[in-house]
Every structure is written in structure tokens, then in C-alpha cells.
Amino acid sequence: xxxxxxxxxxxxxxxxxxxxxxxxxxxxxxxxxxxxxxxxxxxxxxxxxxxxxxxxxxxxxxxxxxxxxxxxxxxxxxxxxxxxxx
Amino acid sequence: xxxxxxxxxxxxxxxxxxxxxxxxxxxxxxxxxxxxxxxxxxxxxxxxxxxxxxxxxxxxxxxxxxxxxxxxxxxxxxxxxxxxxxxxxxxxxxxxxxxxxxxxxxxxxxxxxxxxxxxxxxxxxxxxxxxxxxxxxxxxxxxxxxxxxxxxxxxxxxxxxxxxxxxxxxxxxxxxxxxxxxxxxxxxxxxxxxxxxxxxxxxxxxxxxxxxxxxxxxxxxxxxxxxxxxxxxxxxxxxxxxxxxxxxxxxxxxxxxxxxxxxxxxxxxxxxxxxxxxxxxxxxxxxxxxxxxxxxxxxxxxxxxxxxxxxxxxxxxxxxxxxxxxxxxxxxxxxxxxxxxxxxxxxxxxxxxxxx
Numbered sequence: 001x002x003x004x005x006x007x008x009x010x011x012x013x014x015x016x017x018x019x020x021x022x023x024x025x026x027x028x029x030x031x032x033x034x035x036x037x038x039x040x041x042x043x044x045x046x047x048x049x050x051x052x053x054x055x056x057x058x059x060x061x062x063x064x065x066x067x068x069x070x071x072x073x074x075x076x077x078x079x080x081x082x083x084x085x086x
Numbered sequence: 087x088x089x090x091x092x093x094x095x096x097x098x099x100x101x102x103x104x105x106x107x108x109x110x111x112x113x114x115x116x117x118x119x120x121x122x123x124x125x126x127x128x129x130x131x132x133x134x135x136x137x138x139x140x141x142x143x144x145x146x147x148x149x150x151x152x153x154x155x156x157x158x159x160x161x162x163x164x165x166x167x168x169x170x171x172x173x174x175x176x177x178x179x180x181x182x183x184x185x186x187x188x189x190x191x192x193x194x195x196x197x198x199x200x201x202x203x204x205x206x207x208x209x210x211x212x213x214x215x216x217x218x219x220x221x222x223x224x225x226x227x228x229x230x231x232x233x234x235x236x237x238x239x240x241x242x243x244x245x246x247x248x249x250x251x252x253x254x255x256x257x258x259x260x261x262x263x264x265x266x267x268x269x270x271x272x273x274x275x276x277x278x279x280x281x282x283x284x285x286x287x288x289x290x291x292x293x294x295x296x297x298x299x300x301x302x303x304x305x306x307x308x309x310x311x312x313x314x315x316x317x318x319x320x321x322x323x324x325x326x327x328x329x330x331x332x333x334x335x336x337x338x339x340x341x342x343x344x345x346x347x348x349x350x351x352x353x354x355x356x357x358x359x360x361x362x363x364x365x366x367x368x369x370x371x372x373x374x375x376x377x378x379x380x381x382x383x384x385x386x387x388x389x390x391x392x393x394x395x396x397x398x399x400x401x402x403x404x405x406x407x408x409x410x411x412x413x414x415x416x417x418x419x420x421x422x423x424x425x426x427x428x429x430x431x432x433x434x435x436x437x438x439x440x441x442x
Contacts, residue, residue, distance in 0.1 A: 008133075008158055039174050043158040047180035048190040054157035081157040 027067030054082035107136030152196035203268030213258035233287035279311035296344035
């Protein structure tokens with residue numbers, strides 16, 4: 001499946017905006033990504049395995065609330081960072 | 087105790103680098119040997135909120151940055167070449183994961199970094215918000231919870247919750263290692279008081295006697311003590327100064343009682359502030375920024391750079407036998423309003439050290 005990486009996290013993915021990953025759940029996919037891009041997972045997932053306050057993760061067009069979300073091989077995962085300022 | 091000299095100390099000379107942390111990244115400001123021309127580095131970790139940037143005095147090459155962004159989680163970056171290149175910690179400071187169904191804590195940001203004792207190379211301590219104490223034994227690459235306090239029921243009660251006190255979250259800060267003894271540690275919590283260990287963190291005891299608390303609260307309740315910054319005198323490790331929510335204090339160990347020396351500050355200045363910085367060689371000299379003064383300078387717009395007062399503690403015990411003399415002469419680095427604007431106009435033409 002394809003994982004879309006927001007710009008603040010592309011320093012981990014060698015500036016790639018899309019990466020491939022495998023896993024049966026969101027947790028497995030993010031762990032696989034962290035093995036390939038060390039440090040990425042902790043920036044978006046807390047030590048209590050919850051999604052950080054200002055991060056949203058969508059599977060296709062549905063928001064995933066936790067890491068147990070089940071995935072299919074053709075899913076698209078979007079990691080979204082909140083915007084602020086002005 | 088180190089004897090004082092009444093002879094004025096000569097200003098230090100030689101090239102110097104200032105380490106600057108901002109909400110938009112970190113910078114290194116390098117001065118020449120005469121300290122007349124300064125060069126600002128490119129931003130380091132542009133866009134990161136830098137909570138602390140500290141050089142390791144043991145090798146004078148390693149630097150650690152405690153940072154986060156507005157949306158990404160907290161981390162620590164490390165340089166071993168005096169800021170030329172940076173690598174992220176492999177295992178940033180994090181609380182222990184709790185079993186399913188329990189409410190575990192999450193590090194919001196690393197607020198404080200302290201290099202370990204000279205006899206313990208690569209050791210570092212970190213303080214977080216919400217309050218937690220962490221240690222690295224490998225130069226900041228990996229971090230582990232340190233001592234028992236992070237999960238101790240009594241300490242958790244004193245730490246309060248993220249809803250208490252400090253708007254950006256309560257913080258553990260001012261981690262101090264006695265330069266004579268690696269097992270002698272201090273730390274402070276805002277809020278939650280000052281604490282001391284003499285056994286390398288196996289146990290801690292409170293060190294709050296003499297400190298005022300906000301009117302209406304009980305000083306016997308450690309949770310309401312609100313130290314903002316505690317510093318150990320580089321030239322006299324038995325002396326600490328403290329900028330507290332309720333004044334400026336000094337303690338001379340082995341005494342366990344803080345003395346509110348800030349009461350001698352001019353009334354129009356007050357002694358309530360956040361930071362305190364000590365002179366590297368004169369155990370009686372400190373710099374602080376106090377609320378009232380800051381508010382006056384910033385005015386309604388909140389723009390500008392607050393003035394820094396250079397304070398001389400003339401009542402500190404020393405070679406005069408501790409006889410009290412005049413209180414706190416205050417040396418302003420610039421008497422004019424609009425200090426911040428003039429600083430910006432003149433860029434790096436920062437006034438020299440204040441003198442008496």
C-alpha cells in the first residue's frame with residue numbers, strides 16, 4: 001500500500017512524499033516504516049501508542065482512530081499534520 | 087567556601103560562541119577574539135521549537151538540542167562537531183508504556199538538558215513536560231527514565247497535572263550535578279519544588295524551606311512551590327541562587343534554608359521573574375529579568391527585548407563575614423525605552439558587560 005508523507009516528516013524519508021509499506025494493521029505499517037526510516041514513528045505516535053494530538057491519519061477517506069485499524073493491500077494511508085499560524 | 091576577592095574581576099577575553107534557541111530553530115552566534123564582530127549561523131533545525139541548546143563542557147564539541155515542532159512529537163538532536171552536523175536521538179525521552187486500560191503519561195517536550203559529571207563522560211540528564219527525569223549514558227543517543235520519581239505516587243501528586251500552573255505545561259528543570267560529586271544532584275519542578283539527592287538519584291529529599299508560595303496556599307504543600315530557575319555558583323558549589331515565582335533566593339549549603347534576597351530589589355522592579363544566570367567567576371553576581379521591569383519595557387504591544395539586570399548580591403556571606411551591606415544595586419544595560427528596537431537596528435552591536 002502507499003503511505004503519503006507530509007513535508008515535516010520527509011527529512012526521514014529522504015524527501016519522498018510517497019512510500020510503499022506492508023502490514024495488516026496501521027500499527028504494523030508504521031512499525032515497518034520506522035524500521036526503514038528510524039525515528040519517524042515517534043514523531044507521530046506517542047509512547048502510549050496513541051496518535052499524537054496534532055496528527056491525523058486517514059485510511060483512504062476514513063480517519064483511523066488508533067493503531068489497530070485493519071488495512072488492505074490496496075489502501076492509501078495519508079498522514080496529515082495540523083497547520084497553525086497566520 | 088571559596089574566599090571572595092574585593093578586586094574587580096577583569097572581563098573575560100577570547101572568541102566566544104553564543105548558543106541561541108528560538109521557537110523557529112537554533113542559531114550559533116560566533117564572536118571574534120575581540121568580541122567586536124559577530125557572525126550568525128544559518129538556522130539549525132529551521133521550524134523546530136528549541137527548548138534547550140547545550141554544549142558539553144567536557145569535550146567542548148558535543149551539543150544537544152531539545153526540540154519539537156507544533157505538531158510532531160518531542161525529540162533530541164545531537165552534534166559532535168560543534169554544530170556542523172546533527173543527528174536525531176535513536177531513542178528520545180519517553181515515559182514507560184502502561185498496560186492497556188491505564189492512563190499513561192506522554193512527554194510533550196524535553197525542556198531541560200544537563201551534561202553529567204566530568205567523571206561520567208557521555209552522561210546527560212533531561213527534564214521534561216509533564217515533569218519527568220531522564221538520563222542518557224551514551225551522549226544523548228538513547229534516553230531512559232531516571233530514578234524513581236517519574237512513577238512515584240508522592241512525586242506524581244507534587245507534579246500535579248498538565249492543567250496546573252504553567253500555560254505550556256508543568257516542567258522539570260534546573261537539573262544540577264555537583265561538580266565535586268556525581269551522586270549529588272538537584273532538580274526543580276515548576277510547580278513541585280526543589281529536590282536534592284546525595285546518592286545518585288536513589289532517593290531525593292525536598293529543599294523548600296524558606297521559600298514563599300502564593301498567598302492563600304500552604305507552603306507545607308510541595309505541589310504549590312514554583313521554582314522557575316535554580317543555578318549553582320560555578321565558583322562556589324555550596325551556593326545556589328533561585329528565581330522563584332515568589333522571589334529571588336540564595337542558599338548556602340549545608341544550610342537547608344533559602345533566603346529571599348530579592349526583597350532588597352528596588353520596589354519598582356520587584357523580584358518576580360523567570361531566569362537567573364550567574365557570573366562564571368564571581369559568586370555574588372547574577373543576572374535576572376523581572377516581571378515588572380519586563381512589562382514596562384514591552385508595553386502594551388508585547389514587542390521588544392526585555393532589559394537584563396545585573397545584580398550584585400552584597401549580602402552573601404564571604405570575606406566580610408556575611409555582614410549585610412547595601413541590597414541589590416541594579417545595572418541596566420540600557421536606560422532608554424525601545425531597547426529592543428535599538429538592538430534590532432544595530433543588529434549585533436550588543437552593549438558590553440555591565441560594570442559597577
